[in-house]
Amino acid sequence: MDLTGAAAAVLISILWGANSVVIKLGLEDAPPLRLAGMRVVVGGIVICLWAWSTGRFVGFRVERREWRPLAVLGLLFSVQMAATNIGTWLTSAAHATILVNLYAVHTVVLAHFMIPGDRLSVSKVGGVLVAYSGIVALFASQWSHGAPTLLGDVIVTVAGILLAERTVYLARAVQRLDPVKLLLAQAVVGAAFFALASFLVEPATTRWTARLAGSIAYQGVLISGFNFVVNLALLRDYRPSALSAFFLTQPIFGVVAAALVAGDPLTPVLVLACVAVAAGIGLTYR
Numbered sequence: 001m002d003l004t005g006a007a008a009a010v011l012i013s014i015l016w017g018a019n020s021v022v023i024k025l026g027l028e029d030a031p032p033l034r035l036a037g038m039r040v041v042v043g044g045i046v047i048c049l050w051a052w053s054t055g056r057f058v059g060f061r062v063e064r065r066e067w068r069p070l071a072v073l074g075l076l077f078s079v080q081m082a083a084t085n086i087g088t089w090l091t092s093a094a095h096a097t098i099l100v101n102l103y104a105v106h107t108v109v110l111a112h113f114m115i116p117g118d119r120l121s122v123s124k125v126g127g128v129l130v131a132y133s134g135i136v137a138l139f140a141s142q143w144s145h146g147a148p149t150l151l152g153d154v155i156v157t158v159a160g161i162l163l164a165e166r167t168v169y170l171a172r173a174v175q176r177l178d179p180v181k182l183l184l185a186q187a188v189v190g191a192a193f194f195a196l197a198s199f200l201v202e203p204a205t206t207r208w209t210a211r212l213a214g215s216i217a218y219q220g221v222l223i224s225g226f227n228f229v230v231n232l233a234l235l236r237d238y239r240p241s242a243l244s245a246f247f248l249t250q251p252i253f254g255v256v257a258a259a260l261v262a263g264d265p266l267t268p269v270l271v272l273a274c275v276a277v278a279a280g281i282g283l284t285y286r
Contacts, residue, residue, distance in 0.1 A: 134276020
């Protein structure tokens, strides 16, 4: 890794780490499914602009055999995003950050069963156990104190597992499908899914504030757009193993952002869970 690559990896790690905090801020002004829908629409526009500017729309066409896997991916993305926003709505930003970032460890476990040749090694098993031990400690603390965030923690954990499943699905699908099709499938299906779901179950009104606009722009432009493009460039130029050391900092950046921006307390159990997840990610991607 040279200095430029390291700086870019740290930057996207900071942005992704703070994403749960930004979602939490947006939820102050919009219900969870509606917020997800607005993020998906903005992200879809950004991806279209990127694809158009790089000439990726030349000869663009979806074949009949591609409709089914694209629809499955879009539905998986929609359910995962819904669980992420609903769970974050019901828990703290710090908890959501740690539990969502556990997806990197879930991915290693799922890849063992779903991707030929991607087997669990001793270090990977050790990393999985370390990361999960931190989450067990977090849940045990919540359970013993009857914390009101427990339901949200469970939903965000499910969202992390779904994100891992989507990551594995994308890793397999990208071998035979154009990445632009995969991204647009998520945006199109997600926009329709969230528009209908929000219309049916979310009567609450949206407060159009600068905070909400900033949250949508952050999620749609920076996370769905900028982070994707930079991550794609990094994966093209550097080995994933070299990047993993930087990406394991994401839960740490997220917890710090939650403390500074959302005012979440840094309890000993929370710090332990954060360190365990970061260490687990590092071990599983050695």
